[in-house]
Amino acid sequence: MSQSVPPPGNPYANGPGGPVPPGSGNPFAGGPGNPFAPAPPAPPVRDALGLGLAAAAGTAIAAAAIYGGIAGAIEREISFAAIGVGFVIGWVAGKVGGRNPILAVVSAVLALAAVYLGQIFGIAIIGADEFGVPVTEMLFDNFSLVTDAWNASKDVMTFLFFALAAFAAFSGAKKA
Known part of the structure; x- marks a missing residue:
């Protein structure tokens, strides 16, 4: 009694006439368009x-200007805008820079600065309308007046906006 030795390779991939070519009905044969084909390798990590x-720094400057412009135009702050400022800064940092943990922390700090600068810019716009002077004069010649107005108007909600913006920036950088 002699037993036959199976051919080398996968005995299930061979048909009666030898190996089954891709696209011939065998779902495990591979080939383009096959839902059972192995996944392509992951893209390289951005770093x-x-x-x-x-x-992130450029986005923070632009977001602060937009946030301040909106706050100055409607003469009030919007919490969702502060959250949006933070998220956009973090998201851009994550998309461009990758998943480096430093980006999340720096994005949160930049979001705090952007919300503060946006609030200062909004107050300068309101003051410029009130006194009938250009915004640049309010920002550069009367900056102490603008910061005094910010100090007088800050409350718990101001710091809540800061916290939400920093959290959104940190989360945006992690999710990007």
């Missing part, structure tokens, strides 16, 4: 810390 920091 551009400097570029992410620069993008």
Whole structure:
């Protein structure tokens, strides 16, 4: 009694006439368009810390200007806008710079600065309308008046806006 030796390789991939070509009805044969084909390799990890920091800083400046412009135009602050400022800064930092944990922390700090600068800019816009002077004069020549107005108007909600913006920036950088 002699037993036959199976051919090398996968005995289930061979048909009666040898190996089954892709696309011939065998769902495990591989080939393009096959839902059972192995997944392609993951894309390379982005790790551009400097570029992410620069993008976050630029986004923070732009977001502060937009936030301050909106706050000055409607003469009040909107909590969702502060959250949006933070999230956009973190999201841009994460998308451009990758998943470096430094980006999340720096994004939170930049969000705090952006919300503060936005509030200062909004107060300067309101003061410029009130006194009939250009906004640049309020910001540069009467900055102490603007900061005194900010100090007089701050309350618990001001610090809540700061906290929400920092949290949104940290989360946005982690999720990007």
